[in-house]
Structures are given as structure tokens and as C-alpha cells.
Amino acid sequence: MTGFPKSVEFREEGPREGFQIERTIHPIEQRAELIDLLGETGVRRIVVGSFVSPKYVPQMADTAELFERIDRKPGVEYSAMWLNEKGFLNALAADRVHIDPMLIYYTSDAFCRRNNNCSMADMAERQKSWIELYRETGHAVASAGITTAFGCNFEGEIALSRVLDVVRTLMRQCDEAGIAVPTLVIADTMGWANPEAVRRMIAALRDLLPQGTRIGMHFHDTRGLGIANLYAALQMGIDLFDSAIGGLGGCPFSGYGDARAAGNIATEDSVFLCHELGIETGIDLEKLIDAARKAQEIMGTRLMSRVLHSGGLDRFRPRPATRSKAM
């Protein structure tokens, strides 16, 4: 066991993951209001939306306009996602988007063909062009995401060895391009992870990656194990997580055709866990609950996170500032 990190960084995915799966397009004013509330919480990065095809993802069609509306807070990175060159150029052209030059690798051939109409090997090869494009536009690759790293509904279990092979490809490409291996974000896209698989994955990645390479985890709470997976990753010293306010999001490939199958791990529940363990997040839980309430109001349905409904524990504690660590 590596031991808990002293502090943890959460990247807020709610505005993107939460709204791109919705059947309706919620008013842009409401989404801007949610982002502004999130900006007050102390979270350091908010993924505002995606620069993707308005034909396929109409929910994200107004991302550029959303960037113009948000009330930027100092120290907060307002970032976005893109899937092709056009989207990236749109992000560059939009109003003060924090550019996170990312690479994306697949571990499931079936899922890759479905999403990208190419093999996972071809998709990995394409990342070389991204490295070049980022370089040409004056950006350094900051992160590399690995999708369905624990399992895929189309291919079943994803062997750890396959994930490691993909990481070796990334490392070779970085070496050839003369760049450092970026932050690696392991995504449990379809909710297959369990805490033991998380621990094994992290241990194997630490053995493989260059010393000091940061690892982040992107968990979905599809089958209720999200917070246990977070805890297992914390036990292994991981200090970077994606999460979504209120547990927004979901995966269209999970559940019984039920798009309301749970989404990302809820930011407020995750932050609560860290604080109870004595791990700093820089986030104000009460303000986070305010943002979760706004998210619930926008969605018009009871969200499935917990602390949103129950609140934290500090209001029952006489002197929260002096309580003993992790009790």
C-alpha cells in the first residue's frame, strides 16, 4: 500500500458529461449559472463542454457561446474536449478556452470501430498526428486518456496486459516525438472497474511508467462501486480524479437501455470522502452542495448522489478545524 496523497485534485466533468447525454438541450443561461457556482467552490478545472459535431451532439452545439457567458474565477481552468482537428481549431478560436492538449487511446477494438470507424491500432497511430498538430500550434501534450480500461460491453473484460501494451505505444510515441509522457488518465468508461482491479492497474502502471508520471482516474458509478474505486485509488496514492457534480452523466452503452444509469462519481461525495480521510481538496463542500442543488434544479429530477441530500458532517462537529485527522 502506497498511502494516501496529502491533497487531491478533482476535475469537474459535470457540465460536459452531464449535459451531452441529456435528451433535451437545457437553456444556456442555466448551464452558465451552474458553471459559475462551480467556479466558486475551489475546484481548479471545469470542463465546460465539447467542440464536436452539432449534428451528432446538438447538446454541445453552443459550447463556444457558453465560454463567452461564464463569469471566470481566478485560478480556475475552464477547459473543453474535442475529437477531431476541426473541434480543436474551434476550441482555439473560442473565448479563452484553457487548452488541455490530450491524446486518446482505445483498449477495445469494437468500441473504437463504433466510435471512430477505425481499429484501435489505427487510432493509436493517429495520435502521432495529434502530437504534431499540438506542437505546430505551440502546445505541449498534457494528458493521454485510455478508454474502457477495465472492461467494455462489446468486448467484455479488458486484460491489464492490453492496457499496458497501449501505454507502451504511448511511451514509444512520446519518445519518438521527443516529448515527456503526459499525465495518464485511466477511464472506466462503462463501469467495469472494481477496487482490486484498480489497485492492480495502478501498481502495474507505476512499474511501467517513467518515475513521476502523474496518473489520474476517471470513474463511472454505473454499478455502485465508484466511491470504493476512488478509495482504492487513494490507498495507492493517486491524486487526480475526474468527477461530476451531483453524479451527472451516464453512459449510453450501460444499463438496461436506461440513460439514467449512474454517471461519473459525484464530486460532492468524492470530496466528502477525501475530507473525512484528512486529504485536502481545496474545495468548499457547502458551496459544492449549492452547485449540486442547482444541477438538480436544472435536470428537474432527483440526482443520485448522496451528500447533496444528506449534507456533510461538519455541521454536527463542535470545532471542525481541530478535529483529529481521518476520524
Place this chain on the structure above:
Amino acid sequence: MTGFPKSVEFREEGPREGFQIERTIHPIEQRAELIDLLGETGVRRIVVGSFVSPKYVPQMADTAELFERIDRKPGVEYSAMWLNEKGFLNALAADRVHIDPMLIYYTSDAFCRRNNNCSMADMAERQKSWIELYRETGHAVASAGITTAFGCNFEGEIALSRVLDVVRTLMRQCDEAGIAVPTLVIADTMGWANPEAVRRMIAALRDLLPQGTRIGMHFHDTRGLGIANLYAALQMGIDLFDSAIGGLGGCPFSGYGDARAAGNIATEDSVFLCHELGIETGIDLEKLIDAARKAQEIMGTRLMSRVLHSGGLDRFRPRPATRSKAM
């Protein structure tokens, strides 16, 4: 770290914890149907209801009748709860109630006074009369529950040392009565536990208790840490848990006056975790999901458990029987 148990026993609390907190009294036929579905799942104990005052808990007033209606499955214990001698005698008089002679200890004086109009010390003293009453009626004490063992909304954090003091009282009483220390069930009644506190608690109890004393955990998922607490307890080798189908239940003292604050850890999510870790439960997850659907139908509201909505993973696996352990 002790290591996972080979198999785990879940005690199904849904019919009791889930319905006694409801504002309305759901038809007895529906509750009997739910219990019958639960009886098919492989779960070995179902807490059917409580023999308590119909004046204070009208939702449980028909518990004796419910026992007459259930379709008993071989190997399943249909048990009940009581809080005073009258309730116990009613349980004895009812139709084939599996008697679980239990003791109850408090760790919060304020909560004890509120519930029992006496101090926690007096309440502990009263357990001697229960030991006697059980003996007189030909029963051996089977379990001892410790309430609000991690924290209490009325008293704040409960120190581990106070829990250990209560356990010493129990041990002394057992010694004086010449009986073995029964199974100890540690209850996080108001949702204060975190996984590190769980690990510390179990380690300390193991040091204190006679070799071989079984420890069970009763977790509420009030603040989203329920499954992480379950995982932490499994890491420490605990093999007995209370849980509730669909995550039914709640605590009237938690939340923002919101009785729908999450209840017990959901049986289907908990069983899913165990199976993913390679731990046997003897429970059929698909049948459990059927029971969870019935619970949701009766409640008439979307339940907050996860596997109910997403399903398990075996349907995506080619040969679930031969898959490698805990992957």
C-alpha cells in the same frame, strides 16, 4: 491487511428498515410478495419486520400477520426485531419467527435518552435482564448490536475508545452470565463511518474480543461511503453484513429533514462488489435485481441503488464461470 473472506453473508434488512420509515403503510400483500422474491435469491436471513408499538410505528403493526403470509423457502431464516419484553413475547407467539436473541448497546448518551429515556449506562445495565429473559425462554444470546458506533448527530464523533468500553461491558456481562460473547454487529446508524475509521475499528475490536468472535457491520449509505466502507471491512476479513434491497431505508435524523436520505447499503450493489472480488455470497444477482424491481414498484419512486438500474456484468462475459478471479 487481513485479506478478503472466502464467502460473505448478507442479512436482508429491507422489509424492516425500508418500510418502517415510510410515511404510508404499503399493502401487506406487496410486502409479502417482496419477501417471497427475496426468499428466492439465496439470501439466508430476511428481517421481516418489528414487533414494536403500533402506536409509535404503525407501519410495523401487522408484522405478525405478515409472518403468516410469507411463503417460506428452505434454508432461509425469517427474523424480526423487538425493543421490549412485550415485543419479544409477541415474536415468540407469532408464526414461526426465527428468533435472534439480541442485545443492544448505545454509544451516544443523547441518542439513548431520546430513544429510551435512560442513559447509555442504564441501557447497558438493562441488557443483563435480556440475557436472563432469553435464558428463561430457552434461548441463547446470538448477537449484540452497537448503535451509532462512528458518530451521532446529537453528540458528534464517537471515540473508538468509547465503543471499546461498551464492548468491555458486554464482555463482562457475558462472563458474569457464563455465556459466550455473541456476534457483534457494529452499526453506523447515522452515516458517520469512513473506510479508514472502519479499518481502525475492526483492528481494535479484533485485539479486544475473544478469538473467533464474529463481527458484522451494519452500514448506512447516508453520505455515499457505504460501499467503500463495505470494501474496507472486506479488506479486514469481515464476512457478515446487513444490507437492504434497493438501498431501502434511511434515518430520520440524517439529511436536511429529508427522510429519503439514503438507507442501508444496497444488497444488489454489495453482492455485485463481492462477486467482482471473487467472494462468494450464495446469492443470485439476477434474482436480487428482480426483487429490487419489486421494491421500487412498491415504493413508487426511483430507488437510489445502482445495479438495479445498470444490471451486473455477467451478461457481457462470454463464460462467467471460468473468468479469472477478481478481474
